[in-house]
Amino acid sequence: MAKKKQIELTIEEKLQNALVPKEEQPYKIPNNWCWVRLGNITQIKGGKRIPKGTSLLKENTGYKYIRVTDMKNGTVLNDDIHYISKDIYNKISNYTISKNDIYITCAGTIGRVGIIPVEFDGANLTENADKIIIKHINKNLLVKVLSSYIVQKQIQEVITTGCQPKLAIKKIEQLKIPLPPINEQQRIVERIESLFVKLDRAKELIENTLAQFEQNKMAILHKAFTGELTAKWRKEKGILKDTWKSMALENCGTWSGGGTPSMSCGDYWENGNIPWITSKDMKNIYIEKTQKYITEKGVECSSAKYIDKPAILFVTRSGILRRIFPVCMVKIPFTVNQDLKVLVPSKMVCLEYLYWICIYKSNKILGTCMKSGTTVESISTDKLKKFKITVPTIEEQQEIVNILDKLLAKYNKIKNLEQQLEKIELLKKAILAKAFRGELGTNNPDEESAENLLKEILAEK
Incomplete structure (x- = not known):
């Protein structure tokens, strides 16, 4: 049976199909802008995994393969690029990306977008990212609008869940974006970049200050735990350095683990008053409040132990372990989830x-106690317990703590700087939100409508 001949739509009909109906528009934009779906103004194509049984290479074969881990900060980083052989390239040569395209990650880490530097023109693209092919639209503007809250929110709403979250091409094509006239696009980009340059300069200064603080802090801690800080104190007390002993962490106190209540226990969060600590709460030296509070029944229904003594908390399972080893102190009654271990010090350890x-030794702990071959970064509890530290008398421990309190007191305001970094990121999001509402003061209402630009794009599709 012969196929029915497809009816060719007029440009006006294509335009009406491409425009987002008013009732579906997220918010009001300038009159000469228009809401469109991404798939109507671009082409979106997937990447390709390398054939089963083959591996990526570190040596330069001339055939670059871009992974999601290379896609950061709106670009592709060049510090750990992998390659494929010529044979593999010949098999997947249709799945390359151009310097004129935009990438968007679609599996695992989802929603990162960025441009392709010229040195990656023609590189092969991972199956965990898609390429967005554009014409007649400012590339930098599209990256910024796709990075904005209004689009990222849409992305989070359409991610499919499962063993690995994914963002389907059809869902990307349906993303609603505000489209300004072409000249306005360039003005918006220039305005955003001008504001971001100032914020990035402030961010760099803060990060340099934080790095200097961290360097100074570690120098002070080195002196503390090599005995240098209390050398004068020992001399005055007539105490020798040989009073310092090597001790495994397992002998420093009582250990316990955490857990999550069984679902059969019913509602164990409502009206809870016992702090239930997770890795998300491990942000300060002392933990005084948490994101969740559990009921007594909830504690009874979990493998977590109720702790009513001052304790040290260690994160033993979390993606954050890629960078740091989180350690905190708690002095209020609490319980923890299964990703944390608790050490209640004995009377002989301050x-x-x-x-x-443990902060001073954190990098060494990561280096010697991390598990290998696991999908989620985790610390071996057995290795952690066997990890050895130097411990002087309880009196000298307290003297070291007193000196550290004085030396590090001037750095207590460092948290304010960290909060400033968070504010800078919030400011960037606010700038993007204003930009794509037409509120940066760059719009010219007398310019021709973006609908004319849209017609030009549709005519070539």
């Missing part, structure tokens, strides 16, 4: 001393 020496 809580604050234990905290600071």
Whole structure:
């Protein structure tokens, strides 16, 4: 049976199909802008995994393969690029990306967007990212609008869940974006970049200050745990350095683990008053409040132990372990989830001393106690317990803590700087939100409508 001949739509009909109906528009934009779906103004194509049984290469074969881990900060980083052989390239040569395209990650880490630097023109693209092919639209503007809250929110709403979250091409094509006239696009980009340059300069200064603080702090801690800070104190007390002993963490106190209540216990969060600590709460030296509070029944229905003594907390399972080893102190009654371990110090070990020496040794702990071959970064509890620290007398421990309190007191305001970094990121999001509402003061209402630009794009599709 012969196929029915497809009816060719007029440009006006295509335009009406491409425009987002008024009742579906997220918010009001300038009159000469228009809401469109991404798939109506671009082409979106997927990447390709390398054939089963083959591997990526570190040596330069001339055939670059871009992974999601290379896609950061709106670009592609060049510090750990992998390659494929010529044979593999010949098999997947249709799945390359151009310097004129935009990438968007679609599996695992979802929603990152960015441009392709010229040195990656023609590189092969991972199956965990798609390429957005554009014409007649400012590339930098599209990256910025796709990075804005209004689009990222849409992305989060359409991600499919499962073993690995995914963002389908059909869902990307349906993303609603505000389209300004072509000249306005360039003005918006220039305005955003001008504001971002100032914010990035402030961010760099803050990060440099934080890095200097961290360097100074570690120098002070080095002196503390090599005995240099208390050398004068020992001399005055007539105490020798040989009073310092090597001790495994398992012998420093009582250990316990965490857990999550069974679903059969009913509502164990409502009206809860016992802090239930997770890795998300491990942000300060002392934990005084948490995101969740559990009921007594909830504690009874979990494998977590109720702790009513001052304790040290260690994160033993979390993606954050890629970068740091989180350690905190708690002095209020609490319980923890299964990703944390609790150490209640014995009478012979000062809580604050234990905290600071674990901070000082954190990189070494990561280097010697991390599990290998696991999908989620985790610390071996057995190795952590066997990890050794130097411990002087309880009196000298307290003296070290007293000195550290004085030396590090001037750095207590460092948290304010960290909060400033968070504010800078919020400011960037606010700038993008204003930009794509037409509120940056760059719009010229007398310019021809973006609908004319849309017609030009549709005529070539």
